[in-house]
Amino acid sequence: MKFSLSWLADHLDTTATVDKIAETLTQIGLEVEAIEDKAKELAAFTVAYVVSAEKHPNADKLRVCIVDTGKEKIQVVCGAPNARAGMKGVFAHSGTTIPGTGLELKKSTIRGIESNGMLCSEREMGLSQEHDGIIALPDDAPIGTPFAAILGLTDPVFEIKLTPNRPDCTGVRGIARDLAAANLGRLKPEPPVKVVPRFNNKVAIGLRFDAASETACPVFAGRMVRGVKNGPSPAWLQQRLKAVGLRPISALVDITNLLSLDRARPLHVYDADKLTGEIHARLARPGEKLAALDGKIYELDDQMCVIADDSGVLGLGGVMGGETTGVGETTTDVFIESAYFDAVRTARTGRELAIVSDARYRFERGVDPEFVVPGLDLATKLVMELCGGEPSDITIAGRAPESKRDITFDATLVEKLCGVKIHQREALVILERLGFRAVAGARVSVPSWRPDIHGPADLVEEVVRIAGFDKIPSTPLPRPSIIQPAVLTPMQKRVRAAKRTLAARGLSEAMTWSFVSRAQADLFGGVPDALIVANPISADLDAMRPSVLPGLLAAAQRNAARGIKDLGLFEVGPQFFGPEPGEQLTAASGMRIGNGPRNWAKQSWSADVFQAKADVLAILEACGFAGDGAQVAADAPAWYHPGRSGALRLGPKNVLAFFGELHPRVLQAFDLTGPVAAFEVMLETLPSPKAKPSKARPKLELSEFQAVERDFAFVVDAKVAAADIVKAAIAVDRVLVESVNVFDVYEGQGVDPGSKSLAITVRLQPRDRTLAEADIEAVSSKIVGAVAKATGGKLR
């Protein structure tokens, strides 16, 4: 919403400066986005007289001018072909920043002659692209006057960012009312306009709606003015519209634009001779088309409200008029429409057709239903003043929607909600200035132009908004206890632990979109149709991700394209398994590609399945789960390498994690050269640590007897799982056998093809005595036996 200072002054008696007005507007919720003050911007540019213009001694195309600025005579070197003695131009001193170029004008010597300023072109002034010569001002322009005054651009223009709840402030008078309420001046009285009808309106008006759609246009008022003479509007009106960026068209059209901006009352003027039959509002018929005033043709649907006559659709109600019935130079009789169009429907129509118009801007916020007829009278008065003619009486179809309501106001609620004390009397003064009226008891009536006010909290906002939010004292929120208890949930702690653990292990944290392409989703198990975004930002981001990995792989590919080929990335974030709220889980996923930074000391790490497994176990450990009872099986999903990946489960169904090298076909789809080690830990599925009555750890039992280690190498079938050998060895004596570790795996010479040698070291920890050789022998042979029984392994 834009308006100029002089326009505001039509409604507001004030001596406040531009800065004060701007500050107040922002303080009361009408945020100033920009102030365009040409007088200020162009203050350095003044009218100057060219006393003489001689040819530059050292250049054919340059002239040396002596310029009279009114204060002094200054020498300027000028290259403009039209520079001549006796002309008046726009002068800028050295040191001035030229708006058109943004450059500071420097004192200079041009081919040996000093130049102390510039005579400016229109392009240099930022007025147009004209740069063939300098601006030539009329001879009567007074020397030394600011150029802005010559241009008539002394009127600062405010632009405010209007919130959608304030339709009243889509008119300058509404803004003036708010400023007056904030004590910035006095709202000028506005006596009602009286128009004396001279004849009976001959244009019939109808509302053709069924009960379900009658809210689309509940009231439609109109009247004729005959014998008008349309032409360019007067300078004051043109200036007013131009200042806010509107193009003057003709007096009749400019009047409707003026009232739209001045009173938030959009109107439409028809050439009465071009109307046939009853003018009426109705819903469009599917397939109807309108050639609108913007020169485009729109296809309408049956939810859009139109104005029509017997010839068809004339305009889109509340959005835009049509071409066929518009007024022109030859128009003599006009019909002025003042109607009320429903906000929601108007917004929808504008959105569907992508029409942004001043009318839509106002109707979709809700215009003042009580101003339908007064607005029409005001327009009529202006038409008669500017175009002559005589008015008919007014025809009204339907009636304005009810806007009268009153609300209990209690100033103590201001303090309760806002913590600031404002007396009832002071509060009522504010409300009355805003147009509220005190009615019986503690109730106030809401002005018809404020559809946003419904309850006591709204009144509190009005009072505090105008009194100033800066009056609200900053008040410490009481602390429930001096030292706050910890607040993170176990899951939140897991997420934190997983992130910091992975970062400590060399992986960098990525945040990638929650949506991926469908093709990428398909590589990771796919998503049901219900997880497809209907209106994606782009076609390749339309599937809610079933895994975090595709986002990371795409990121790895982007990094590879930038020459970073060794990297580790992780992300802890949502992945989706169903379309209902909550059908998502938090995965801590990561990937490593390459061998770490290339260096003289060989590889930093290896992007293989065991690296991924180590990352998984590190996350579990960080989340307080030692992995007790979890089983590893070689059945990770299809996006992993079938022979180099695994799943970690707790129980048959509860998957804690997948890990392994990724399938080469997946890598190919991301244009990556592997191997890539990846993992996915489903954080929600990890078991919660058991609640314990005390933080004390169990007593540490350290044996004072010597532990013994014995190594065994078994030859087993190549398919035998190492875990089975370890399990068998441990099971021999769960008290004595403290740990079993695999320290060598060998296939090749010396071992039959199809077999492998697997070496374990068993640590025996006696609790009550030192082991004798016989004890060790006994356990050893049990271990050999148990492994043989479980796996068929033979001691090598």
Next chain:
Amino acid sequence: MSELESLEREALARIAAAGDEAALEASRVDLLGKKGSISEALKTLGAMSPDDRKLKGPIINGMRDRVAAALGQRKASLGDAALEAKLQAERVDVTLPARPEMLGRIHPVTQILDEATAIFADMGFAIAEGPDIETDDFNFTKLNIPPEHPARQMHDTFYLKAKPDGTRHLLRTHTSPVQARTMLAQKPPIRIIVPGRVYRLDSDQTHTPMFHQIEGLVIDESSHMGHLKWILEEFCRALFEVPKVEMRFRPSYFPFTEPSAEVDIRCDRSGGEVKLGQGNDWLEILGCGMVHPKVIEMCGHDPAKYQGFAWGMGLDRLAMLKYGAPDLRAFFDADLRWLKHYGFSALDVPSLAGGLSR
């Protein structure tokens, strides 16, 4: 010169001449070994008369001691030399780079969330979270944004495909549905902050289709806008680690709050970067207000009894402001160079005691 004296002199000369530990050991055997020359001399004491022994004993023993000491010294110096030679042979080029370790980084959004959490946890706020896919009801209706409300258009919503019954879920456009979910699940007093991903159909240098918000909600019987002001001032002061921040509360409009405000923070933008707490510019950082009575009612509580406030801000934007990362899109690009530059070490865990940042 006596025989003994020449024996000693030869012995010492031989020790001094031993070039390595093997030669020295051979000398030791020859001198002090079972059949060594000095051992032999010692043996002669046994056959002497007591008087002779008394006379010669100290001389021969003294000689033996001196030779043994010389052996020891020589051994030590030969050992030193050998070790020195060995160490010299082990010399490496210490200017070679250290064995590289891959450095991981924490994303600035995680870091700023942890910072905000440290501050709000100290004020008694818990962290609530909610689903990314939301119902229309929680994202809009329960927040006083009925169907066809213009505010729905302000949000540029992503929708999932419509279900057979015509309803369609959406990607939450703000974290506020969690307010509604929390109020429905819990009786006041409520103090929560809600961080999370949110989604809007928008993409340019300052907008991405997904970003992070953090919002706060306080519901009890007496918390008012003065408290809200205090919390936000304290939060900004603590988060940005400056002694003072100047904030400006401007009336604004949100369907779910009444009164509503937008909050600006004083800053200086003159140098091309934003400096907080100085200058003459204002930067909008958040929206807030008293929770609309209708919202409280729709979420199952009596608005005559309960009141409170809410605020919401962009988590990414806070990180951009505090750490000077200029382009929001880069937050989601996972460019390792960017992560190295703007990211944080795993051990930089923010705390109020240690300071939020290094």
